[in-house]
Amino acid sequence: MTERERFIKALKREPIEGHCPTFELVFFLTLEAIGRIHPSQLHFGQWKQMTDRERQLHFEYQADAYIETAEKYHHSAIFVHPNPGGFDNTVRLLETIREKSGDKYYLTMHGDCTFSIPDGDTMMAFSERMYEDEDGLRAEAEHRLAGSLRFAEEMAKHPGLLDGFTLCSDYCFNVNPFFSPTQFGEFIAPYLERVIKGYHDLGFYTIKHTDGNIMPILDQMVQCGPDALHSLDPQGGVDLAEVKRLYGDRVALCGNVNCGLLQTGTEEEVIADTRRALRDGMNGWGFIFCTSNCAYTGLPLERYELMNRIWREEGVYPYTERSKTDAK
Helix, strand or coil, X not given: CCHHHHHHHHHCCCCCCEEXXXXXXXXXXXXXXXXXXXXXXXXXXXXXXCCHHHHHHHHHHHHHHHHHHHHHHCCCEEEECCCCCCHHHHHHHHXXXXXXXXXXXXXXXXXXXXXXCCCCCCHHHHHHHHHHCHHHHHHHHHHHHHHHHHHHHHHCCCCCCCCEEEECCXXXXXXXXXXXXXXXXXXXXXXXXXXXXXXXXXXXXXXXXXXXXXXXXXXXXXXXXXXXXXXXXXXXXXXXXXXXXXXXXXXXXXXXXXXXXXXXXXXXXXXXXXHHHHHHHCCCCCEEEEXXXXXXXXXXXXXXXXXXXXXXHHCEECCCCCCHHHHC
16 A cells, blocks of 8 residues: 555555554654755746756656655654645646656645635734625625636646645634634635635545644534544643544544644653554544644744654554653
């Protein structure tokens, strides 16, 4: 079974032999881990001046960064950042990754058309629009939805490149969602459900990401029909075992090792939290192991590698928790 097949089985909540799959939404620590700049952080100010061969070398550099990271940490999926952007460049990057790795990895990229938490400069204006310009927001949501589906329709003409979309609009703070359940039901859920259905109709899987406390809107998110939810943020009070109990028969779950503990906790706390996520997630099927956000810039690499080692040693079906002494 390839890593891609293992990942898809988890998305479909089917039984898996061996390791439960793992990946990261973003692994920014590539320079320290493999000696390469992360593809999303590359700049191509002279792209139009480059020869086709020069451009291809950049695509190959990015592909190698993704593949080497996946190989080192046994990831089953690669989240691709189209860089420098544009549909043709995105296709070419995906083609380069496939040429180098075949069908070994599940390939995904961002594809969320829904509104996310506005930044500080626009938050007040957006909040006012939810009360004073409802029709305008709906029209904008329709426009964004149409654009995402057009992109997916074009991507579907290149079968075998992209497996699915990860929908990365953030809805929640650690305390509560930015959108009330009523606002979510009006301005987010209808468009989230339609974009997910559109992706499914075209043969793409979907993972819905948002940090923070999703519990007040979780039922609506599940009703929209994603294949999986990411990242089940413990810093937002999300209990993986409880979400699994409530919705594990309807949606796969991705997460939820506490990034705060990875950053500032002790090694013992990191080991314990990694085990907790494995225990709660691997109770049944439909679980993809990862952090509760991503491997972000500033996260100590040795902490990520400790977490990854515990998964490698213990994240195997049937799951049995080893003693702390054995894991050290």
